[in-house]
Amino acid sequence: MIESLGLTKTFSEFTAVKDLSFKVEPGEIYGLLGPNGSGKSTTMKMLLGLLRPTSGTARIAGHDIINDVVAAKRVMGYVPEEPVLPERLTGWEFINYVADIWRMPRGSQRQQDIEELLTLLDISDASNDLIETYSKGMSRKISLVAALVHRPKILILDEVQAGIDPRGAATIKEILNGLRSKGATILMSTHILEIAEELCVRIGIIKDGSMIAEGTMDELRMMAEGQRNLEEIFLALTGGPDMQRIAQYLRGSGESS
Amino acid sequence: MTSDVLTLLKLDLRQSFRPSSVKGKRSEKRSSFRRLIPLVALGSFVIGISLIIVLVGxxxxxxxxxxxxxxxxxxxxxxxxxxxxxxxxxxxxxxxxxxxxxxxxxxxxxxxxxxxxxxxxxxxxxxxxxxxxxxxxxxxxxxxxxxxxxxxxxxxxxxxxxxxxxxxxxxxxxxxxxxxxxxxxxxxxxxxxxxxxxxxxxxxxxxxxxxxxxxxxxxxxxxxxxxxxxxxxxxxxxxxxxxxxxxxxxxxxxxxxxxxxxxxxxxxxxxxxxxxxxxxxxxxxxxxxxxxxxxAVGSKRSSKKLVPVLHPMWAPRAIPIAATNTTIGVSIWYNITSVRREARVLSQYLLGPVRIVIWIVLPIFAVGEQSLVLTPYLLAVALIPFAISYGVYFAGYEIVYEGKNLMNLQLAAANMEDYVKGKIYSALPFTLGATVVFSIIIAFLSQSMLIYLPAIAASSLFVTLASGAIAANAAAIGGDFKAERMILRQRGSAAQMPIRGWSILRAQFAPMLLGFGGVSLMLAVGFFFNPLFTYLVLPVFSIVCLQIMKTYAHGAGVKLAQIEATKYL
Incomplete structure (x- = not known):
């Protein structure tokens, strides 16, 4: 289970996350949505122990992220928004290295598990190449393999499907649904609202570091009266595009070349 | 903790030393020679010292x-x-x-x-x-x-x-x-x-x-x-x-x-x-x-209050005389600005040549009193490593550190020759500064050299132009455009030069040869015949330097315009 208990993070005078509390139960996919710069990644980084909260705390499977961070990390898998990976290792070496760090026993079972994940995500062919040769989508896929290889109870995914091909995106969706049904706790952020609507059991929308709405799709529909899908709900709650400025820009740009 | 540290060390060392070739199809296959040359060099060095000890010990x-x-x-x-x-x-x-x-x-x-x-x-x-x-x-x-x-x-x-x-x-x-x-x-x-x-x-x-x-x-x-x-x-x-x-x-x-x-x-x-x-x-x-x-990087932090940003008129012109067109002007501005904003880099660039000067000059001093006769000459040529290094750093290294920005330049169809020239010109103010400092030192320590001062000052500027172009061309051939301007790179924390292989030797030694050879020749004809002859050689040397700059800047520009995106992305 993930429990965020009044997480707050300030950078100098700027408060990125304000008193954020939410809970993600086992067997649940929770979508953390919000405009750019709303504090989603900062929240995730605090949950991962990469940033220390200015106040408040969080518990990951019962482990406090301030006092027991290594134990908390041991049960988590994470896919960052922009994976920065060891470029001079091959994909295969990197995954085995991750498995070593998570102290997975070496042997044929481990090799089989890794091979299976690489094949599932269509990067088995490239696994002997240096990571520096990977495309963005491939880096994200290898990052997902690294997050899944030690079979974590809890997954934190930051824009996991961005830049992934349709087949890969569908595979990821199936994997996540499968893990959820097996009792995994999954927290994901995404800007692709159709995916959030389809996958997430509950959704939290944050703006300027604060939670402005939280609940199931039905609960969110009730909050944003008259809106049917998640995109309409999201725009109603966080503000839609500035049509006047768009029109002004389009008038100024004239005929495109 | 120890086992964790050892596992992490394994990862870093694995990234830095890979004696066997990578199997994947996408990865560049390095020859056994290239893979093993550091080990062979190290081994030869150890064997060499061992042999000396065995023989002389x-x-x-x-x-x-x-x-x-x-x-x-x-x-x-x-x-x-x-x-x-x-x-x-x-x-x-x-x-x-x-x-x-x-x-x-x-x-x-x-x-x-x-x-x-x-x-x-x-x-x-x-x-x-x-x-x-x-x-x-x-x-x-x-x-x-x-x-x-x-x-x-x-x-x-x-x-x-x-x-x-x-x-x-x-x-x-x-x-x-x-x-x-x-x-x-x-x-x-x-x-x-x-x-x-x-x-x-x-x-x-x-x-x-x-x-x-x-x-x-x-x-x-x-x-x-x-x-x-x-x-x-x-x-x-x-x-x-x-x-x-x-x-x-x-x-x-x-x-x-x-x-x-x-x-x-x-x-x-x-x-x-x-x-x-x-x-x-x-x-x-x-x-x-x-x-x-x-x-934390200050620029990543947002302001608490919304402050409307007013942009001044965009007209970057660092050296108006040299800014013959917009591309050159922008290149000069970008180069000086990006180096100036990294104080560590600026100090390494500006004062780094002191190390070269020490190694070149002191062994001659160490010979003893008989070498004192060379002092005026040594003082004069001590300026050359500065003139060369500024060209190499500002044009050679910095063109490599453009990295992904090369994509913008290629998409904008910028004239890369002009862009390279801008980088070279951006080194000139620093060479000029070093020339002023050395002129003051020479004026105090060796009045006999005063007559040669204008020639040395002028030639050092031309040496910078030629060195910059040679280095930029070498960088375009053998630059690691994914390199970052750091003393230690995070890619396995291995210290690597931005220009690799033979190209770095070309970038360093060809300007040295030109600078020391040319200036020494100019001074020699002055010492042995008449100082006037120095000033007769100066225009020839300047034309040679300008021609080198023109040729190599063109070569570098063409190569950079044609460089594939996989090299920098």
């Missing part, structure tokens, strides 16, 4: 043995120098590692304490800093221990390894701690931080140059430590409490069979424990620095 052994027996602290100066060099080269290492921690996010999310990760990075720096000393020292100790009649002489080599690692750990961790404390004090004060970086980096360069100087001139090469020793004496300690002394007395003592005293062993153990404690302190402070955000 027996003849000089009695002298070495006698000298060590009469003064077991003989090697203290060299061993202390190891600490000093490790310290100087590591001042900003920990701060840089913490500052770049976003680049190792994949490590930070692993179930390993952050302290272990930062400790491993420091240990890696210790290993890299030790390679040179161990490569030189191990064959010497092994060779002499085979000759020595002392019973435990063979143990001196492993003890030397241990002591060297201890000395380097002391230097690296102390340097790292000072850097971290420095960044803590300056957290949030960008301008002051930049000044501080400049002063510290500049100080380190000058200090290391002074150290070379002391090696040539000092009786024992230990003058730099004199004030430290005096300070220790004034505090009631003896001069034998330095880590270098402990390392010397144990390793050399064992080599010649001197009995080891309890005091010496305790002293060595105290320094070893201190180095462990300092390494640990470094990792703890690094973790605190990471969590506290001392090193």
């Amino acid at each position: 027996p003849r000089i052994w009695s002298y070495v043995e006698g000298a060590v027996i009469s003064d077991p602290g003989l090697g203290a100066t060299i061993f202390n120098a190891i600490v000093l060099f490790a310290f100087l080269s590591s001042i900003m290492v920990s701060a840089t590692t913490v500052g770049n921690s976003a680049k190792m996010e994949y490590l930070l999310v692993m179930p390993v304490s952050m302290r272990s990760i930062f400790l491993e990075k420091t240990v890696l720096v210790v290993l890299y800093n030790s390679i040179l000393w161990l490569t030189i020292g191990i064959p010497i100790f092994v060779g002499f221990s085979l000759i020595s009649a002392a019973r435990l002489a063979l143990l001196s080599a492993p003890l030397f390894v241990f002591m060297t690692l201890m000395l380097v750990s002391l230097g690296v961790s102390l340097g790292g701690l000072i850097g971290l404390i420095f960044t803590r004090l300056l957290a949030g004060r960008r301008a002051l931080k930049q000044v501080g970086y400049f002063v510290l980096s500049g100080g380190a360069i000058i200090f290391s140059a002074y150290w070379y100087y002391s090696i040539y001139y000092g009786d024992s090469g230990g003058q730099v430590f004199e004030w430290l020793i005096n300070l220790a004496r004034s505090l009631g300690f003896s001069s034998n409490i330095t880590p270098g002394y402990a390392a010397s007395v144990l390793s050399l003592g064992l080599l010649v069979g001197l009995p080891l005293t309890v005091q010496d062993i305790v002293l060595a153990l105290a320094f070893a424990l201190s180095s462990f404690a300092l390494l640990r302190a470094n990792s703890i402070l690094s973790e605190r620095a990471h969590y506290s955000g001392w090193l």
Whole structure:
């Protein structure tokens, strides 16, 4: 289970996350949505122990992220928004290295598990190449393999499907649904609202570091009266595009070349 | 913790040294020659030193043995120098590692304490800093221990390894701690931080140059430590409490069979424990620095209040005379601005050539009084490394550090020849500054050279133009466009040059040949015939330099325009 208990993070005078509390139960996919710069990644980084909260705390499977961070990390898998990976290792070496760090026993079972994940995500062919040769989508896929290889109870995914091909995106969706049904706790952020609507059991929308709405799709529909899908709900709650400025820009740009 | 550190070390070392080729189809296949050349070079060096020891050792052994027996602290100066060099080269290492921690996010999310990760990075720096000393020292100790009649002489080599690692750990961790404390004090004060970086980096360069100087001139090469020793004496300690002394007395003592005293062993153990404690302190402070955000980049922070930004008119023109078109003007502005904003880089670029000057000039001085006749000439040519280096750094290195920005330039169909020229021109103000400084020095120290001053000043500017173009062309051929402008790269923390292979040799040596050859020729005709002849050669030399610039800037521009995106993306 993930429990965020009044997480707050300030950078100098700027408060990125304000008193954020939410809970993600086992067997649940929770979508953390919000405009750019709303504090989603900062929240995730605090949950991962990469940033220390200015106040408040969080518990990951019962482990406090301030006092027991290594134990908390041991049960988590994470896919960052922009994976920065060891470029001079091959994909295969990197995954085995991750498995070593998570102290997975070496042997044929481990090799089989890794091979299976690489094949599932269509990067088995490239696994002997240096990571520096990977495309963005491939880096994200290898990052997902690294997050899944030690079979974590809890997954934190930051824009996991961005830049992934349709087949890969569908595979990821199936994997996540499968893990959820097996009792995994999954927290994901995404800007692709159709995916959030389809996958997430509950959704939290944050703006300027604060939670402005939280609940199931039905609960969110009730909050944003008259809106049917998640995109309409999201725009109603966080503000839609500035049509006047768009029109002004389009008038100024004239005929495109 | 130890097993975590070892696993992390394995990862970093695996990234840096890969003797076997990568199997994948997408990866560049490097020939066995290229893969094995560092190992072969290292092996040859070790075998070379071993051979020398085997051949020469027996003849000089009695002298070495006698000298060590009469003064077991003989090697203290060299061993202390190891600490000093490790310290100087590591001042900003920990701060840089913490500052770049976003680049190792994949490590930070692993179930390993952050302290272990930062400790491993420091240990890696210790290993890299030790390679040179161990490569030189191990064959010497092994060779002499085979000759020595002392019973435990063979143990001196492993003890030397241990002591060297201890000395380097002391230097690296102390340097790292000072850097971290420095960044803590300056957290949030960008301008002051930049000044501080400049002063510290500049100080380190000058200090290391002074150290070379002391090696040539000092009786024992230990003058730099004199004030430290005096300070220790004034505090009631003896001069034998330095880590270098402990390392010397144990390793050399064992080599010649001197009995080891309890005091010496305790002293060595105290320094070893201190180095462990300092390494640990470094990792703890690094973790605190990471969590506290001392090193967070100011530009990533948002303002609390919404402040409407008003942009001034866009008209970057750093050197109006040289800015013959917009591309050149923008290139000059971009180059100077990006270098100026990194005080460490600026100080390395501006003062770095001091190291070259020291190595070129001092060996000649070391010959003795008869070389004093060369002083005016040496003072004059000491300007050349500056003129060359500024060209190489500002045009050669900086074109590589454009990295992904090359895509924007290619998409905009910018005239890359002009862009390269802009980079070259951006070095000129700095060469001009160095020329002014040297002119003042020459005017005070050697009036006989005054008549040549205008020629030297003018030729140094042309040397910068030609050097920059040669280096930019070499960079376009052999540049690593994914390199980042850092002293240590985070890709496995291996220090790598931005220009590789033969290209770096071309970028460095061709300008040297041109600069020293041309200026020496100009001065020689003045010395031997008439100063007027110097001024007759000057226009010829200038035209040659301009022609070189034109040809190589064009070549570099064409290559950069055609470079494939995979090289920089």
